[in-house]
Amino acid sequence: MFNKIMKRGQRKPSKSSEAIEAPIPTAAPPNVIVNHASRTAAATTQPASLATVPQNTGVVEVLPLLKDVPLAERHVIFIRKAQVCCVFFDFSDTMKSAREKEIKRQTLSELVDLVQSGSCKMNEIMQEELVKMISLNIFRSLPPASHENTGSEGGDPEEDEMFMDPTWPHLQLVYELLLRYVVSSDTDTKVAKRYLDHSFVLKLLDLFDSEDMREREYLKTILHRIYGKFMVHRPFIRNAINNIFYRFIFETERFGGIGELLEILGSIINGFALPMKEEHKLFLVRALIPLHKPKCVSTYHQHLSYCVTQFVEKDYRLANTVITGLLKYWPVTNCGKEVLFLGELEEILEVTQPAEFQRCMVPLFKQIGRSLCSSHFQVAERALFWWNNEHIVGLIADNRHVILPIIFDALEHNIHSHWNQAINGLSYNVRRMFLEMDTKLFEECQRRHEEKEAMAGGLEEQRLLAWRRLEEFADRANG
Numbered sequence: 001m002f003n004k005i006m007k008r009g010q011r012k013p014s015k016s017s018e019a020i021e022a023p024i025p026t027a028a029p030p031n032v033i034v035n036h037a038s039r040t041a042a043a044t045t046q047p048a049s050l051a052t053v054p055q056n057t058g059v060v061e062v063l064p065l066l067k068d069v070p071l072a073e074r075h076v077i078f079i080r081k082a083q084v085c086c087v088f089f090d091f092s093d094t095m096k097s098a099r100e101k102e103i104k105r106q107t108l109s110e111l112v113d114l115v116q117s118g119s120c121k122m123n124e125i126m127q128e129e130l131v132k133m134i135s136l137n138i139f140r141s142l143p144p145a146s147h148e149n150t151g152s153e154g155g156d157p158e159e160d161e162m163f164m165d166p167t168w169p170h171l172q173l174v175y176e177l178l179l180r181y182v183v184s185s186d187t188d189t190k191v192a193k194r195y196l197d198h199s200f201v202l203k204l205l206d207l208f209d210s211e212d213m214r215e216r217e218y219l220k221t222i223l224h225r226i227y228g229k230f231m232v233h234r235p236f237i238r239n240a241i242n243n244i245f246y247r248f249i250f251e252t253e254r255f256g257g258i259g260e261l262l263e264i265l266g267s268i269i270n271g272f273a274l275p276m277k278e279e280h281k282l283f284l285v286r287a288l289i290p291l292h293k294p295k296c297v298s299t300y301h302q303h304l305s306y307c308v309t310q311f312v313e314k315d316y317r318l319a320n321t322v323i324t325g326l327l328k329y330w331p332v333t334n335c336g337k338e339v340l341f342l343g344e345l346e347e348i349l350e351v352t353q354p355a356e357f358q359r360c361m362v363p364l365f366k367q368i369g370r371s372l373c374s375s376h377f378q379v380a381e382r383a384l385f386w387w388n389n390e391h392i393v394g395l396i397a398d399n400r401h402v403i404l405p406i407i408f409d410a411l412e413h414n415i416h417s418h419w420n421q422a423i424n425g426l427s428y429n430v431r432r433m434f435l436e437m438d439t440k441l442f443e444e445c446q447r448r449h450e451e452k453e454a455m456a457g458g459l460e461e462q463r464l465l466a467w468r469r470l471e472e473f474a475d476r477a478n479g
Helices: 002-009 038-045 071-084 098-117 124-138 146-150 168-183 198-209 213-229 231-252 258-270 278-288 295-299 301-314 316-328 335-350 354-372 377-388 390-398 400-417 421-437 439-478
Strands: none
Touching: 071 098, 071 124, 098 168, 124 168, 124 198, 168 213, 198 213, 198 231, 198 258, 213 231, 213 258, 231 258, 231 278, 258 301, 278 301, 278 316, 295 301, 295 335, 301 316, 301 335, 316 335, 316 354, 335 354, 335 377, 335 390, 354 377, 354 390, 354 400, 377 390, 377 421, 390 400, 400 421, 400 439, 421 439
């Protein structure tokens, strides 16, 4: 009996098991596959041969080129090729399933060329299978971020080693295929929006958290094209991006694609019609301005500054709202962020009208006065560079009676007490500019400053005298 059992276990494999096989892809989740009524309608209106969708066997087979296939059978081969591209491989071992990987890569490349050339008109079933294949490939669990592996709070993105997704040789072709499908002139938006629906867009936005910069660049281009082509999706996309920003600002402060999303929004804001909708103003107040709060603002500040400045250029009345918001999130101990804020404020003031400037100039220059006195020379230097901007100097000159008394003490402190010689020289130049603007006002400010210094000196003497008396009293009590 034991020998019989052993012989059964040593049976030779069947010929069917020797075919080239790869891991069979798991079925897509219900919210990935787009189910809709048009599928049934298409099946009833088209011939039986068109309505038949071949089942995916999970086998990577070599199929003939579509250009060599008769037109009547081309749709069937197209769907079979799409199903071949649904098979996944282990890219941790470059030698494993090398032939099957190359077959899939060539198949994807052929599909890209086909969609780009428009040589094959895709019916609805073909489009659904194409989007299903794309969804299965790109909608995946992203690998853990570097800070999750190391436990660090986050490092310098320029110093950190850039993450390279090992599946990129296939993934890039899938993204290229999606891009060509979206931008193709043969793609009917009324049909395509059934497959590129809200669920698809949400999953696309989640992928912006990828650490691979190449993937985020493709996502940026594709989402921008979807926004431009599918007008029905525009409010939903803006709202979904809002939610990502809210979660990033108030919960996680971790999301890889904030800069790319802001880059898309910069183009969107540029196209806003006037008068601006209340929805867009709320987006500025509730999302863009609070984006200055996170510690990692330097990674996306350039795009954020552009978006905020676009709002002020569109509607000058928003200048006071923006400047007040920046002052609310002004960094206290982060000198690098403070330099960024000073640069952004300079860009905003260049497009600010005098009336709006007068509404916020008092709190603004109180903060500038504190920046002028900063012991960090880059902060003080960046603030002093404002006086190299002709538009800002014009605004200051028109309101010098309010501004000079606020910052005069800071200028005098820098001239006499700052450790950096460059700050001494720049402060002296600004002081001389005010003297040339209005000698009488300058002399009045100087007189007040001297009185303050004298009063401060008297108070210091009184403080020292009080301590001396306390010491004498303590000595007598102990003596």
